[in-house]
Amino acid sequence: MIQRRPLILSAAALAGLVAVGLPQFAFAQSKLKVAAVYTVPFEQQWVGRIHKALKAAEARGEIEYKATENVANADYERVLREYATAGNQLIVGEAFAVEAAARKVAKDFPKTMFLMGSSGKPQAPNFSVFDNYIQEPAYLTGMIAGGMTKSNKIGMVGGFPIPEVNRLMNAFMAGAKEVNPKVEFSVSFINSWFDPPKAKEAAFAMVDKGADILYAERFGVSDAAKERKVLAIGNVINTQPQYPDTVVVSALWNMEPSIDRAIKLAKDGQFKAEDYGPYSQMQHKGSELSPLGTFEKKVPADLVAKVKAREAEILSGKYSVKIDDRQPKSSK
Known part of the structure; x- marks a missing residue:
């Protein structure tokens, strides 16, 4: 009869395993x-x-x-x-x-x-x-804004004019221009990541100049839109539940693909220095266009069709949204 002995690793043997590349075992x-x-x-x-x-x-x-x-x-x-x-x-x-x-x-x-x-x-x-490379859904929200504006004037309030903000605003503007070449933009930065009152005041000034749609890159803008009874386009998160009659649509950022990947690589002992930017793009489900929700019947059907067609081209790789990190400017 063969007796099976339990495998016992000495401290030295265990150290040897770690040395040959098994630190991930503990993780x-x-x-x-x-x-x-x-x-x-x-x-x-x-x-x-x-x-x-x-x-x-x-x-x-x-x-x-x-x-x-x-x-x-x-x-x-x-x-x-x-x-x-x-x-x-x-x-x-x-x-x-x-x-x-x-x-x-x-x-x-x-x-x-x-x-x-x-x-x-x-x-x-x-x-x-x-970084939040969500320029693709930002472009799509721009198409909706360009097709929804009646005054052809859109106000845009951002935090700081840095690449992660600039690329989204530029994509939004390009999308709006695709469906409405006549649209004009008023662009302002509040130089803060979280100052809703300041963003709100900047948005009020744009409405006073005729903007009937506001790009809410920062919190506070949708509040201004709601008070002045104009429309708003959301960014990063879906705030339509809080503003059901104001926020038409949003470009959503999903950080799960990046976070889940980092966790898996860390546990597998494979984590290294790299750029996770691509995992925020639509093909990796790192970003998406929010449902129209309360605006489903308010957005013209032909405009919805154009947006869906462009979205399909982005997902298939037939259309690429340009990444433009330059500071966006107001229309002259």
């Missing part, structure tokens, strides 16, 4: 420790999409998730270091205003994985970047 058997550092509140739309995707992974039992909101730029590096020192394996955040500090921390913690919103390039070996 796969336990929850990945993930932390996030945000400079704005969870309710802010851009950060809210990242937070939502991470909370979903937490609910599935894949990660342990901790997050800090409203971190001042001056404190960002300190909070990053605290999370890295505490043993968090993956750290997520937005480094647009703190690029140098975030990249410095990544260099000091080469075994910690970083996935940061950034307009810059990945930094080997552990600093991956992402």
